[in-house]
Amino acid sequence: QVQLVQSGSELKKPGASVKVSCKASGYTFTSYAMNWVRQAPGQGLEWMGWINTNTGNPTYAQGFTGRFVFSLDTSVSTAYLQISSLKAEDTAVYYCARNWVVAAKNWFDPWGQGTLVTVSS
Amino acid sequence: EIVLTQSPATLSLSPGERATLSCRASQSVSSYLAWYQQKPGQAPRLLIYDASNRATGIPARFSGSGSGTDFTLTISSLEPEDFAVYYCQQRSNWPPVTFGQGTRLEIK
Numbered sequence: 001q002v003q004l005v006q007s008g009s010e011l012k013k014p015g016a017s018v019k020v021s022c023k024a025s026g027y028t029f030t031s032y033a034m035n036w037v038r039q040a041p042g043q044g045l046e047w048m049g050w051i052n053t054n055t056g057n058p059t060y061a062q063g064f065t066g067r068f069v070f071s072l073d074t075s076v077s078t079a080y081l082q083i084s085s086l087k088a089e090d091t092a093v094y095y096c097a098r099n100w101v102v103a104a105k106n107w108f109d110p111w112g113q114g115t116l117v118t119v120s121s
Numbered sequence: 122e123i124v125l126t127q128s129p130a131t132l133s134l135s136p137g138e139r140a141t142l143s144c145r146a147s148q149s150v151s152s153y154l155a156w157y158q159q160k161p162g163q164a165p166r167l168l169i170y171d172a173s174n175r176a177t178g179i180p181a182r183f184s185g186s187g188s189g190t191d192f193t194l195t196i197s198s199l200e201p202e203d204f205a206v207y208y209c210q211q212r213s214n215w216p217p218v219t220f221g222q223g224t225r226l227e228i229k
Contacts, residue, residue, distance in 0.1 A: 035218070045157075045165065045208055047218040061217045095164055105171060106212055107155050111164040 002026040004096055004112035011118045017084040020115045022096030029077035030054045033099035035108055036070060036081050040092045050099060051079060086119045093117075123147050125209050127221035133229040140196040142224045144209035149189045153213035156185055156194045159223075160205045168207075169194060196226075204228050 007021040022034065036048040049060040051070040058070040069082045079096055094115050097108035124147040134140055144154065152172040157165040167176040169185035172192060182197045196203055209221040 044223050045210075045220040047216075047220070049216070059216060097165075100167075102170065102174075105153060107167060107170045108157070108165075108210070109167040109170075109176060111166070114164050 002098070002110055004098060004110055006094075006096060006112040006115045009116040009118070011120065012086050013121055014086055014088060014119055016086050016119075017082060018086060018117055020081045020083075020094050020096075020117065022079045022081075022112050024077045024079070024098070027098075030074055032101070033106075034070075034072075034079040035097045035099055037095045037097055037108075037111075038092045039095065039114075040089075048081075048094075053079070083117070086117075088119050090117060091119050122217055123150060123211050123214050123219055125211055125219055125221035127207075127209060127224045129224060130222070131225045131227060133227050134199055135229045136199050136201055138199050140194075140199055140203070140226060142194040142207055142226070144187075144192040144194070144221050146190045146192075146211060148214070150211040150213035152188050153211055154185075154187070154192050155210045155212070156183075157208045157210060158203075158205050159208065160202075165208065199226075201228075 003025050005023045010018050012018050030053045033050050035050040038046045048064045051058040067084050071080045096112040100107045100109040126145045128143045154172045156169040158168050159165040173185045184195045186193050206223045206225050208223050212218050
């Protein structure tokens with residue numbers, strides 16, 4: 001079945017970097033784009049952007065430029081989110097979500113299980 | 122940016138009752154709206170796409186309606202496992218993709 005499995009929780013100090021992975025299985029990885037979504041503690045969902053898994057071209061939402069980088073390793077069907085110069089306010093659960101296309105419309109399905117990134121000194 | 126406003130923020134109902142959740146868009150999104158369910162400690166799950174289509178494996182008690190700016194998610198008879206947070210999402214005019222702030226459905 002179609003599945004996205006993310007890497008485990010991370011505890012980082014302010015100023016450090018973190019790389020979250022999202023491994024896809026059950027479908028052709030390069031046929032569907034990948035989205036990234038952030039959920040701060042007790043808060044709602046915030047779309048961070050997406051990456052074209054065919055071309056590797058990323059698109060970042062406002063507020064997620066500069067310190068956030070989306071990348072791919074298509075040989076292992078994996079998408080990555082790297083965050084540099086971490087701040088306390090980056091503490092959140094980060095989700096990857098496949099761009100599922102139906103009749104030329106795009107939806108998020110399925111989602112990875114989420115990766116908790118905690119930034120604390 | 123299209124803003125989605127969900128109401129109510131919290132809905133308290135009993136199992137067996139009917140739940141009606143609302144999502145209003147700041148401008149027309151046609152039918153380009155989805156609903157997601159999120160249970161505590163879990164990832165969101167796609168319930169409804171294109172305003173009224175149930176995703177694979179979603180029970181028939183879940184239904185979506187609406188177009189333009191006003192949308193409704195209805196759960197016809199609540200089961201214990203339906204108590205969760207529900208988010209609407211638009212993808213009509215993007216980027217950015219936007220989500221509503223969520224409706225918490227709690228047991229009364």
